[in-house]
Amino acid sequence: MFAIRNTLHFCNISPIRHLSTIPFSSDFIFRQLFDATSSTYTYLLADTTTREAVLIDPVFEHAGRDAQLCKDLNLNLKYAMNTHMHADHITGTGVLKKLTKCKSVISKASGADADVHVNETDVVTFGRHKLQIFATPGHTNGCITYYSPEQGIAFTGDTLLIRGCGRTDFQEGNSEMLYHNVHKKIFTLPPATQLYPAHDYKGLTSTTVDEEKRLNPRLTKSLQEFVKIMDNLNLPYPKMIDKAVPANKVCGVFELSPQ
């Protein structure tokens, strides 16, 4: 071990840091679900005592799967929540409202319809569990991050992706705002906080504040360099954007025929 440490020091490579993440409480359920078409992650969280559950960023095509999972686990879906008005897929919240007794949640700033509009400093509760809301605009002006200090986890939507971040070239995107919000509101969380994004395009599932502060190829740069990177991403528009944005503005019920 001594020899390895010495070699790493000699080569100017830091030994890998192992930060202990907080284990989930025994009365907390966490599931990460995936939509392979849009590479979207949906999260199911629940309280094992009261059986109240929330879904973060459900996808239209998987609303049946998600409702069935709640049923299988004997959970009552309280909220179907979005981190923002998505441009690449239709939200599952509208269908989930029909399949369950849940209420839809999105930020007031998103401009989208929902049963519950949330703002910075609001708290969403399910059973005894709590998610704090941080306004983290930049990818869109209504982007929010959901944070559980007790579990040491945050759901960053498209604001912060693993070794990346949300694009800022449509839906009131603003690179400077994104940079400041990530630095002020996400990078200031405890370093071992586990971050769960709305997408990953390479098969990764989560990251930590510490990892992104050291390794994010965009957000470790100066603001000026960051803006330049974002101005030159040259990404094609999401294939679904013309369908998804109008549908998500009305909570994703746009596609449903009247019943």
Ligand SMILES: N[C@@H](CCC(=O)N[C@@H](CSS)C(=O)NCC(=O)O)C(=O)O
């Ligand atoms: N190819 C996908 C869209 C990919 C994309 O633009 N992703 C967004 C988040 S969904 S709006 C993004 O911000 N990407 C950042 C990046 O660096 O990749 C499709 O056609 O749907």
